[in-house]
Amino acid sequence: MRCDMCSASGELYRTSIEEAELVVCQKCSKFGKVISKVKQHQERKEKSFAAVSEKEESIEIISKNYAGNIKAARESLNLTQKELAQKLNEKESLIHQLESSHYEPSLELAKKLGSFLKINMIEEYKEKHENLQSKKAEAFTLGDFIKVKKKN
Ligand SMILES: [Zn+2]
The missing domain is CATH 1.10.260.40 (lambda repressor-like DNA-binding domains)
Incomplete structure (x- = not known):
């Protein structure tokens, strides 16, 4: 998970910036109002997993x-x-x-x-x-985890 604005990784904050809710780094969070700190364990990583198939x-x-x-x-x-x-x-x-x-x-x-x-x-x-097939999980897109909420 990276900062929506500058793509920096590390500590991220769910921040309200210009009527949008973004997940940004500490530096970028200064442009808006921090709503909450993003817990790192919620991070969605690109995972690779091994699938064992028998042939x-x-x-x-x-x-x-x-x-x-x-x-x-x-x-x-x-x-x-x-x-x-x-x-x-x-x-x-x-x-x-x-x-x-x-x-x-x-x-x-x-x-x-x-x-x-x-x-x-x-x-x-x-x-x-036993074939060990390394399957790469589908890469996530930013849209998967960034929920931009426009304020009315
Ligand atoms: Zn940033």
Whole structure:
């Protein structure tokens, strides 16, 4: 809160100056008649406050047991590596590498394998992030707290 007349800060006085009620500093209050001293705790400050918002982020990763899962699912379907490869339109060597943990499938391949073998190839991790957003309160305008009363 600042003086209506000279914008000085500090001790302020609600003062009647030329038929208007203004909040002014001690110096400016001499131009009129002081009505009351403005209590500092009534001061409206521009505040900034932190708003915590949670954001969930899900991360898809290949299941750690992909190799064993592929093998088990393939065997339960009574398919050889070659047959599975043919059904997926992939190379037999790829299936072999997958089942021996030598090759970690891409998410795309994992989804393809998962949907064919009806196994869960992907693990979803949900990570919670706390975002500290600093929001600036709307700046007040002089009009918000200066009530100029014209005397009749
Ligand atoms: Zn002043």
